[in-house]
Amino acid sequence: MSNVFDLSGRKAVITGASRGIGAAIAQLFLEHGAEVAICHVADHQNAEAFQNRVRSRGLELHASECDVSDPAAVNRFCTWAQERLGQVDIVVNSAGVGGGDRPFAMTDDQDWDRIIGINLRGTMLVTRAFFAGMLERQYGRVINVASQLAYKGAPGLAHYCAAKAGVVGFTRALAYEGAPHNVMVNAIAPGPVDTDLLRNHSAQWLEAKKAQLPVGRFGQVDEIAPTALLLASSAGAFYAGQTLSPNGGDVML
Ligand code: NAP
Secondary structure, three states, X not given: OOOOOOOOOOEEEEEOOOOHHHHHHHHHHHHOOOEEEEEEOOOHHHHHHHHHHHHHOOOOEEEEEOOOOOHHHHHHHHHHHHHHHOOXXXXXXXXXXXXXXXXXXXXXXXXXXXXXXXXXXXHHHHHHHHHHHHHHHOOEEEEEEOOOHHHHOOOOOHHHHHHHHHHHHHHHHHHHHHHHHOEEEEEEOOOOEOOHHXXXXXXXXXXXXXXXXXXXXXXXXXXOHHHHHHHHOHHHOOOOOOEEOOOOOOOOO
16 A cells, blocks of 8 residues: 555645644654745744754755735745745645633734734635645645634633634635645644643643643644644545544544
């Protein structure tokens, strides 16, 4: 049997991939033969350190800066990525920010627009830059990183939960348009994963959260990335509009 997870010859763009879940996905895609271009928004040191780690293993990673909520920056990034890679076969929208536990009554327009702008609008902007080309070539994979909070909600995170539920709906709607052209659009809804995003919460919040999880621990990025590999590779060719949930049992659908 051929390796159904092989990505040789495939070109992937992964947003928010200088650290955390996006970086783990980029690393796994590279290890499976894909050529990869990533973006991050601000932390150059992290991005450079990641690039150096990859290079020390004999692999090459294209990296650039882009705020995915800014249409002009997304246009520049997507043009840059296409110049580096040629056609783009796989898009992973992993760029995201958490909400900061602010009660809804204290949430102003700026908070709301920032969280929706990065988590939902950014996903739309980057996908749109590559979707038409995928339809034309009759091949593509779009993988959007949502969250289990899209289903269960959480106090103080109305904007984040709304954004991630929007990502799930966007994924389903786009899957109808893509699937007839072999462009498969799916999402991943991780449970709590040990990254900087989670570390922004208080120790008390983290302990309470952990106690609620059937597995009794947070996930590791390496436990999320294989789901993206499944959806990006020929192993995932029959998934359309699905949201897969590596979540430690946080939500059971
Ligand atoms: P993370 O460790 O905080 O990493 C976030 C990444 O996104 C970094 O590379 C960051 O770049 C980049 N980024 C942030 N804002 C951006 C922007 N405006 N434009 C482009 N890139 C931006 O986060 P993570 O935990 O890996 O989260 C990745 C995705 O998983 C997010 O969509 C998040 O909502 C989702 N998720 C996470 C968890 C969790 O528990 N960790 C659970 C469910 C879902 P810089 O380094 O330059 O800031």
